[in-house]
Amino acid sequence: MKALLIAVLAAAVGTPAYAQHAGHTMPMQAPAADPHAGHDMNAKPAPAPQPDPHAGHDTGTATPASPPAAADPHAGHDMGTMQPAAPAGPTDPHAGHGMGTMQPAAPASPADPHGGHGMGPEAGPAPVLPEAPPPPAAFSGPRHAADMLFDPSDMARAREDLRVEQGGATNYRVMVDQLEARIHDGRDGYLWDAQGWYGGDIDKLWIKTEGEGSFGEKTEEAEVQALWSRAITPWFDFQAGIRYDFRPDPERGHLVLGLQGLVPYEFEVDAAAFVSDEGDVSARFEAEYDLLITQRLILQPRAEVNLAAQEVRELGIGSGINDIELGLRLRYEFAREFAPYVGVEWERKLGETADFARDEGEGVDDLFFVTGVRIWF
Amino acid sequence: MRKSSSILDRRAFLAGTAAIGGAAVFAPLLPAWAQSGTRGLKPDMPTLSGEDIALRIGHSPFTVGGRTGQAVTINGTVPAPLIRLREGQNVRIAVTNTLEEDTSIHWHGVLLPFQMDGVPGVSFPGIRPGETFVYEFPIRHAGTFWYHSHSGLQEQLGHYGPLIFDPAGADPVAYDREHVLVLSDWSFMNPHTMLRKLKAMGDYFNRQQLTVAGLFRTGDPEQQMPLSERLMWDRMRMDPTDIADITGTTYTYLINGHGPQENWTGLFRPGERVRLRVINASAMTVFNVRIPGLPITIVQADGNNVRPVKVDEFQISVAETYDAIVEPADDRAYTIVAESVDRSGMGRGTLAPRMGMTAAVPPLRPRPTLGMDDMGMAGMGHGSMGGMDHGSMSGMDHGAMAAMGQSGGMTGMGMGDMNMRDESLAPPDMKVGVGVDMIAMNPQDSVGKPGLGLANVGHKVLVYTDLVALEPNPDPRPPSRSLEIHLTGNMERFMWSFDGRQFSEVVEPIRFARNERVRVTLVNDTMMQHPIHLHGHFFEVVNGHPGHHPMKHTVNVLPGSKITFDLTADNPGDWAFHCHLLFHMHAGMFNVVTVRPLDGGPA
Ligand SMILES: [Cu+2]
Numbered sequence: 016m017k018a019l020l021i022a023v024l025a026a027a028v029g030t031p032a033y034a035q036h037a038g039h040t041m042p043m044q045a046p047a048a049d050p051h052a053g054h055d056m057n058a059k060p061a062p063a064p065q066p067d068p069h070a071g072h073d074t075g076t077a078t079p080a081s082p083p084a085a086a087d088p089h090a091g092h093d094m095g096t097m098q099p100a101a102p103a104g105p106t107d108p109h110a111g112h113g114m115g116t117m118q119p120a121a122p123a124s125p126a127d128p129h130g131g132h133g134m135g136p137e138a139g140p141a142p143v144l145p146e147a148p149p150p151p152a153a154f155s156g157p158r159h160a161a162d163m164l165f166d167p168s169d170m171a172r173a174r175e176d177l178r179v180e181q182g183g184a185t186n187y188r189v190m191v192d193q194l195e196a197r198i199h200d201g202r203d204g205y206l207w208d209a210q211g212w213y214g215g216d217i218d219k220l221w222i223k224t225e226g227e228g229s230f231g232e233k234t235e236e237a238e239v240q241a242l243w244s245r246a247i248t249p250w251f252d253f254q255a256g257i258r259y260d261f262r263p264d265p266e267r268g269h270l271v272l273g274l275q276g277l278v279p280y281e282f283e284v285d286a287a288a289f290v291s292d293e294g295d296v297s298a299r300f301e302a303e304y305d306l307l308i309t310q311r312l313i314l315q316p317r318a319e320v321n322l323a324a325q326e327v328r329e330l331g332i333g334s335g336i337n338d339i340e341l342g343l344r345l346r347y348e349f350a351r352e353f354a355p356y357v358g359v360e361w362e363r364k365l366g367e368t369a370d371f372a373r374d375e376g377e378g379v380d381d382l383f384f385v386t387g388v389r390i391w392f
Numbered sequence: 393m394r395k396s397s398s399i400l401d402r403r404a405f406l407a408g409t410a411a412i413g414g415a416a417v418f419a420p421l422l423p424a425w426a427q428s429g430t431r432g433l434k435p436d437m438p439t440l441s442g443e444d445i446a447l448r449i450g451h452s453p454f455t456v457g458g459r460t461g462q463a464v465t466i467n468g469t470v471p472a473p474l475i476r477l478r479e480g481q482n483v484r485i486a487v488t489n490t491l492e493e494d495t496s497i498h499w500h501g502v503l504l505p506f507q508m509d510g511v512p513g514v515s516f517p518g519i520r521p522g523e524t525f526v527y528e529f530p531i532r533h534a535g536t537f538w539y540h541s542h543s544g545l546q547e548q549l550g551h552y553g554p555l556i557f558d559p560a561g562a563d564p565v566a567y568d569r570e571h572v573l574v575l576s577d578w579s580f581m582n583p584h585t586m587l588r589k590l591k592a593m594g595d596y597f598n599r600q601q602l603t604v605a606g607l608f609r610t611g612d613p614e615q616q617m618p619l620s621e622r623l624m625w626d627r628m629r630m631d632p633t634d635i636a637d638i639t640g641t642t643y644t645y646l647i648n649g650h651g652p653q654e655n656w657t658g659l660f661r662p663g664e665r666v667r668l669r670v671i672n673a674s675a676m677t678v679f680n681v682r683i684p685g686l687p688i689t690i691v692q693a694d695g696n697n698v699r700p701v702k703v704d705e706f707q708i709s710v711a712e713t714y715d716a717i718v719e720p721a722d723d724r725a726y727t728i729v730a731e732s733v734d735r736s737g738m739g740r741g742t743l744a745p746r747m748g749m750t751a752a753v754p755p756l757r758p759r760p761t762l763g764m765d766d767m768g769m770a771g772m773g774h775g776s777m778g779g780m781d782h783g784s785m786s787g788m789d790h791g792a793m794a795a796m797g798q799s800g801g802m803t804g805m806g807m808g809d810m811n812m813r814d815e816s817l818a819p820p821d822m823k824v825g826v827g828v829d830m831i832a833m834n835p836q837d838s839v840g841k842p843g844l845g846l847a848n849v850g851h852k853v854l855v856y857t858d859l860v861a862l863e864p865n866p867d868p869r870p871p872s873r874s875l876e877i878h879l880t881g882n883m884e885r886f887m888w889s890f891d892g893r894q895f896s897e898v899v900e901p902i903r904f905a906r907n908e909r910v911r912v913t914l915v916n917d918t919m920m921q922h923p924i925h926l927h928g929h930f931f932e933v934v935n936g937h938p939g940h941h942p943m944k945h946t947v948n949v950l951p952g953s954k955i956t957f958d959l960t961a962d963n964p965g966d967w968a969f970h971c972h973l974l975f976h977m978h979a980g981m982f983n984v985v986t987v988r989p990l991d992g993g994p995a
Contacts, residue, residue, distance in 0.1 A: 144874035144911055152905035156988040160966040161515055163990070164507045169517035176494075177513030180544070181970075182889070182980025183896030188592035216591075216887050216894070217826060249813070249829040249882050250629055277884060279627045307603040351589075351596055391592070 187213040188391060193344075195387025197227075197360065204229040206385075212244060219244040221254060221275075226262065237262040240271055251276030258289060263330065268292045281305070296324035297332070308345075313354070317342040326367055331375065333367020346389055354389040441476045443483055447497070449519075449541075450490040454550055454578070456644050456651040461580045463550035464491065464541070470649045471574040471673060472539070472553025479534040479560040485527040487519060494518040494543050497527070498927070498968075499555065500711060501537040501695050501945040504529040506965025509927050511542045514966050514984055518543060534559035535695025536669040536713045538574070545583035545675075547974055552576065552673040557695075564862060565691045567667035567717060571658040575670065575708070575730050575739055577643040577677040578651075587975055590637060590886045597639045600736060600759050601631065617761065628812055629829075630919060632761040633734075634883060635844060637920070637975060638676045640737025645677065647730060652740040655750065660743055662723045667691075668716045672708045675974035678733040678921065678948070680707050680846060681714075683726050683743065684754060689717040690854055694944040696930060697862035706854035707733070707843035709923035709948035711972035714854075718743070725749035733844050733921075735759040760845030766919050767812065768832025768952030818917075822878050823892035827980070829882040831917045838953035839935040844921060856955075857935045859942035865932050867960040868939070871911035877902070879949060879971070879981065881918040886979055888918075888971060894980025901984040902969060904961035913956045916949040922976060923948045924955075926985060927967040931957035946972055961987045 157163055161170050189211040197204045206227040212219040221244035226237035242256030251274055258269040273287030285301045303317040319340040326333045344358030363380040364372050372379050440447075447466050454463035454470050466472035477483055489495045496518050498510035508529045512518030519525045534557045541551035554572045579586065589596040602622055606614035617632075625632050650656035660666050668688075672679060682688070682705035689700045692715035700717070708714055720726055723745050730739035735756045742750055815824045817831045824831070842853035881888040893899045904910060912931070914924055925946040932941035934956040941958065949955045964987045971981035 144871055146876060147873040149903040150905045150908065153903040153908070153986070153988050156990045160506055160964070160986070160990055161517075165517050170513070173513035173517040175513075176518075177511075178896050178898065181896055181978060181982040182887070182894030184587070184591075184978070186588045186591040188588075216885055246826040246885065249826055250884060277629050279629060280623070281626045281629055307601055309603050309605045310599045310601060351593065 183215060185213070185215055187211065190389075190391040192389055193385075193387055194390065195356075195385045197383040197385050199381065199383050202229050204383075206387075214244070217246045219252070221252075221256075228262075234262050236260070242271060242273070244275070248276070250278070254287070265329065278302075291327075293327070295327050297337075298322045298324075311348045313346050313348065315342075315344045315346065315356075315358075317344065323368075328371070331368065331371045333369075333371055335366040335368075337366070337368040338362060338364045342385070344385065352391050356385075356387055356389060358385045359383065360385050440473050443481065445475060445483065445485045447472070447485060447487045448490060449487065449495045449497075449551065452550075454649075456578055456646065456649075457653055459580060461578075464495075464546045465550050466497075466553055470550035470578075470646075471576065472551070474554045474556065474572060475539070476556045476558065477531050478558045479531050482528070482530050486524050487527065488524040489519040489521055492521050494520055495546060495551070496541055496543045497539050498542040499527070499529075499537065499539050500925075501535070501713070501930075502529075502555070502557075503532050503928065503930075503963065506928060506963065506967060509965075509967065511927065511968045514968050515927075531557050533557060533695070534563075535692060535697075536572075536671065536715050537695050538671045538673055538711075538713065540673060542968070545587070545974060545978065547673075548577075548579070548583035548586070548675040550576075550578070554669065554671055554673075556669065564697055565667065565715065565717065566665065568664040569660055570667035570669060571743075572648070573658075573668055573670045573728065573730075573741065574646075574648050575672045575674060575677075575679050575681075576646045576649075577638070577674040577732075578646050579638070579642045579644070581642050583675070583974075586638060586642070587978060590975060591979075594637075594884050594886050595631060595634065597637065597641050598631070598633060598734075599639065599641050600635075600734065601633050602761075612758070614761065628767075629884065630762075630767075630812075631883070632763075633759065634762070634919065635734035635760060636677065636732060636736065637886075637973070639734055640732060643677065643732070643737060645679075645730060645732060645737050645739035647728065647739045647741040650741065652738060652753075656741040657747060657749075658741065658743050659747070660720055660745060662721055662745060664719070666718050666720065666743070668718060669713065670708060670716060671713045672710050674710050676710065678707060678709045678843070678923070679730040679739065680705060680733060680843070681728070681730050682706075683718060683728050684751070686718050686720055686726050686743075690858070691715050691717055693859050693942050694930070694946060696943040698942055699860045699862055699940075701854065701858045701860075702852070703854040703858070704851035705846065705849065707846060707948075709843075709921065709946065709972075710974075711923050711925050711946040712944075712948065725751040727751045727753050729754060731756060733760075735845070757845075757849070762844075762919055762951060765836065765838075765841075765953065766844075766951035768830065768835050768917065818892075819876055819878065821891060822880070825892055826885070827882050827887040827889050827894060828880045828892045828917065829884065830919065831878075832915060832952045832954075835915050835917075835952055835954040838950040838955060839933065841950055841953070843948070843950065856933055856942070856947075857937075859933070859935065860937045861932075861940040861942050864939055865941055865943065867909060867962075869909050869960075871909045871958050873908075874911040874913065875902075876913045876915060879914060879916045879918060879922050879924070881920065881976075881981070883919065886975075888976040888979040888981035890981060890983050895982040896980055899983055901966070901986045904959070904985065904987050906961060906964050906987050906989055908961050909958065910961065911956060911958050913954055914947070914949045915954045916951060919951045920973075920976075921948055921950050922981065923972040924970070925972045926959070926969050928963040928965065928987075929959060929961065929967070931959040933957050961985075963987060964990045 159170060159174070189209070191207070191209040193206060193208040195206050197206055204227060208225040210221065210223045212221045214220055221242040223240040223242070224238065226234055228234035238258055238260045240256060240258040242254040244252045244254045247253045254271065254273040254275055256271050258271045260267045269289040269291045271287055271289055273285065275285040278284055282302050282304050286298070288296065288298045290296050299319065299321050301317070301319045303315055306314040306316070308314055321337040323332050323334050323337055340360065340362045342358060342360040344356045346354040346356035348354040360383045361380065369379040449464065449466055450468070451462050452465040452468045453460050463470050487497050494512060496510045496512050506515050508527050509515040510527065516525070537555040537557065539553055539555050540547045552574070554574050595601065602614050602617070606612050609615055644651045647656045670681060687702050687704060688706065689702045690698065690706060691700050692698060694713055706714060720743060725742050725744035728741040728743060732738065735758065738756060740753055744750070812830050813828065814831055814833065817833060818824050839856040842855050846853045878891050880890065880892045887894060911934070916922060923946050930943035930945055933944050933947055934941055947955050947957060967985045967987070969983050969985045970977045
């Protein structure tokens with residue numbers, strides 16, 4: 016049974032890893048196939064006389080040899096109309112701007128359509144530029160320039176504020192994913208499933224709680240987990256901490272080791288293994304998906320599987336797969352934070368756990384109508 | 393040439409306002425008459441000029457769409473007053489902080505000594521509550537710029553204003569009248585809450601996601617997206633509708649502090665040449681700007697003159713500025729449309745001969761969805777994958793995409809099977825950790841692209857390759873080395889960074905030797921666009937016009953693409969270098985550029 020647990024967890028761990036490395040064999044298209052190649056005018060080694068899609072637009076303007084007024088291509092645009100307001104003499108807007116400085120670089124003939132481009136220093140075939148570290152001069156002088164002019168302790172404070180502000184902020188979220196009534200012939204119940212986190216982008220304190228019961232009776236199941244959650248891949252957090260079951264009796268404490276995140280196809284998954292204070296090993300795997308019917312009407316299929324490595328008779332748990340839960344909830348987001356829903360939930364006990372239930376005279380499967388609300392803030 | 397009287401609208405002058413901070417006052421360019429008859433009349437927004445200017449940062453109520461919120465304001469208005477100075481003058485600007493938290497003003501795009509640049513923790517310690525800091529610097533150049541807070545998230549709350557430097561000599565751009573168009577995005581949600589929502593749920597503000605219903609909505613762009621492609625996006629854990637992090641669901645898009653309802657109106661006389669100084673002072677919104685019926689001639693980008701280029705529409709990324717000339721000949725109104733890039737809303741204003749005149753407001757166009765280029769896989773299909781908006785992706789070879797998936801040895805799930813995060817493609821100094829969810833496989837230079845959703849709009853859209861500097865680039869030396877900086881992120885966790893490291897991780901600065909000339913390539917390893925801004929310098933965007941590359945302070949790098957610029961690091965000191973999407977910066981896409989030595993050699 017432990018092997019199965021390990022396999023399930025391995026699959027959960029493996030999925031994000033797979034996603035990151037999938038497709039290594041994908042052959043890259045040769046650059047020649049690039050349809051944009053012709054647009055990539057600034058490829059570093061590009062020689063100047065490349066076909067320029069803009070030749071014929073403006074290039075003539077910059078050619079110092081072009082006769083000032085008549086050949087001014089701006090005349091046809093707007094510059095001409097500017098002239099009444101502009102000083103009369105320089106009809107060419109470039110006059111007086113020191114076009115002469117460009118001349119040494121390129122004695123372009125007026126007929127050369129690339130004259131305007133040939134003037135830059137990059138006219139010749141530019142060498143491939145090395146990606147080099149900064150020259151030594153770049154490391155000279157003070158570490159922080161402003162320390163020379165302002166109180167260094169004021170600057171140190173401001174620098175630390177700046178560092179924390181640009182990426183180091185702490186945030187939180189409380190998500191009550193399910194808070195629902197379960198309608199079941201003769202025995203209506205309730206269920207909650209909520210998570211909250213507090214922390215930065217990488218490390219968070221993560222609290223989870225879930226539980227259920229029947230109205231008018233003692234809560235059947237109630238647990239709280241307190242976890243340290245650390246982002247280990249772009250989409251996955253590793254979580255470790257403790258879980259305490261207040262219900263059922265006897266109360267149990269567990270160590271928790273889990274993974275939570277987003278797998279390809281945008282399924283949110285949560286896989287965790289638990290070791291109880293009695294040494295019992297169990298695991299839980301949850302997955303859910305948001306299917307947007309419209310921007311606000313969202314169908315959420317959800318699945319949960321519970322497993323145990325050994326039987327725990329007093330809790331009615333057998334070894335192997337204990338139970339499977341499948342749910343389908345349709346919510347309407349009046350606001351992102353407030354979405355009432357209706358749905359169905361089907362639960363089935365399996366294997367020894369089912370046998371224990373039968374022994375107790377309980378059913379092994381259940382179908383509920385559920386109605387509740389999803390709230391976060 | 394601009395005559396000083398030409399900036400005055402004579403009718404508006406009659407409504408001129410009192411001086412603020414003892415500065416001389418011209419007629420308001422953002423006048424009260426734009427507001428007549430509407431609720432929430434804005435205070436006049438006077439021009440500040442002269443050698444001594446006083447600004448006061450505090451809280452003021454701000455009303456838009458009939459609702460009032462608390463703004464962080466400069467001299468009480470959103471946007472802040474227009475400051476107009478002349479090249480060659482000196483200015484002393486005393487900024488008094490009446491807030492309960494630190495503040496600052498950064499002079500965006502202005503060449504000045506680093507200690508006057510206004511970034512707390514980089515250039516100076518910031519302005520503490522109750523304190524006054526005096527900025528003092530010479531005006532070394534001319535153009536349209538702006539100023540804004542570099543503290544906390546104050547910029548989202550209204551702390552921004554326009555800045556105009558008139559040239560010392562003749563202005564090569566002639567005009568009879570000018571209007572400033574400060575585009576911005578306002579939300580009644582606290583910006584810290586906005587950031588927390590994004591961290592808690594990356595798609596919180598996106599109400600234009602792919603849905604099942606969309607499959608059946610004839611004519612909807614997403615109906616044309618094949619199921620296989622949808623599955624591919626799901627497989628990648630990416631969202632092709634993730635165009636803007638924050639959208640019209642919470643933003644009201646403003647033109648000069650006016651929402652679409654308030655309809656900011658600028659007046660003209662038919663036949664005049666009207667100069668529009670367009671500033672994108674948004675926290676997070678890239679705008680597509682057009683004036684139906686009126687061609688727009690771009691004459692300046694980021695404060696530097698360019699050869700006039702006539703377009704029908706231009707995309708202006710956050711923190712960019714464009715100056716344009718329009719020549720409305722007819723006695724009619726024209727609508728200024730500033731559509732947010734994800735088409736979830738628009739800023740709307742009017743150019744009209746008389747108050748009260750309006751023109752038709754075009755409906756929002758279908759929103760774009762991301763395509764191959766945005767995944768950094770441009771040109772990896774067999775066909776041409778030019779189309780970025782799905783409405784016009786008929787040319788896209790979906791069959792080819794599926795085939796590629798199969799050639800990857802996987803079972804027919806299309807591109808999703810490809811490794812979107814091949815660490816071998818990352819440079820050795822990049823950290824490929826939790827904060828990197830993608831590495832562009834084949835990033836293409838995006839200087840020739842019109843921006844997300846504008847590939848096939850049926851008229852001429854400005855591209856960076858259209859920009860040719862009017863004057864020759866000042867430094868003719870070829871770059872001596874190159875530097876590649878990767879723009880990285882994790883959309884799901886809303887982490888953003890350079891080279892895989894958030895600024896909070898204690899990163900090394902980007903070092904330049906003084907007067908060193910370096911070719912910098914920004915590689916966008918994410919599926920969002922990033923307007924990258926370098927303080928204290930203009931760089932030359934390498935766009936195929938060597939010697940006349942456009943000089944910019946902010947460059948928009950499209951998803952999965954790259955942009956190259958040449959930089960002469962001639963301004964010694966420490967400078968902020970960051971994504972100008974406020975919440976990207978705040979989620980780590982920030983670094984410090986150092987230029988050393990501080991002394992010796994001409995700056
Ligand atoms: Cu960004």
